Amino acid sequence: MLDLDLPWWELIARGAIVYCALLVMMRLSGRRTVGQFTPFDLLVVMLLSEAVSNSMTGGDESLFGGLIIATTLVALTVLFAFVTSRSRKLEEFIEGSPVLIGRDGIFFDKVMKRCRLSESDVEEALREADCPRHKMKCAFLEADGRISILTTPQ
DSSP states (O other): OOSOSSOHHHHHHHHHHHHHHHHHHHHHHOHHHHHSOOHHHHHHHHHHHHHHHHHHHTTOOOHHHHHHHHHHHHHHHHHHHHHHHHOHHHHHHHHOOOEEEEETTEEOHHHHHHTTOOHHHHHHHHHHTTOOGGGEEEEEEOTTSOEEEEEOOO
């Protein structure tokens, strides 16, 4: 239970490599993947965690091995938060930036397709903002996957 099957540094390296690889994959998959979880998205996340667990542990099932990997993942999260708070370019690379998807009641079809947004996603955001389409000034797809609607002043 307490004996490591692998050297401690290998567990840290495995955890760091998997963390960074998943971070890149999530960024490449698009904003909507992270923004709002549907049951399908939750299932994908759960299966993804199961799929990479062995690559992080390398077969080590010890208590200390699990704690080393958990500590590595938390430390990497803190490190990325620290780095992104000090570097605008790294923040945009890791977290993304808002994308203008519509202006003056008109949505940009090419941008919406590139961001994998459906018409129903946009209509839902308009309803949540209690904004008829003709009163929309700007619409943004935020870095976290939410759609923000700015209305024209009264």
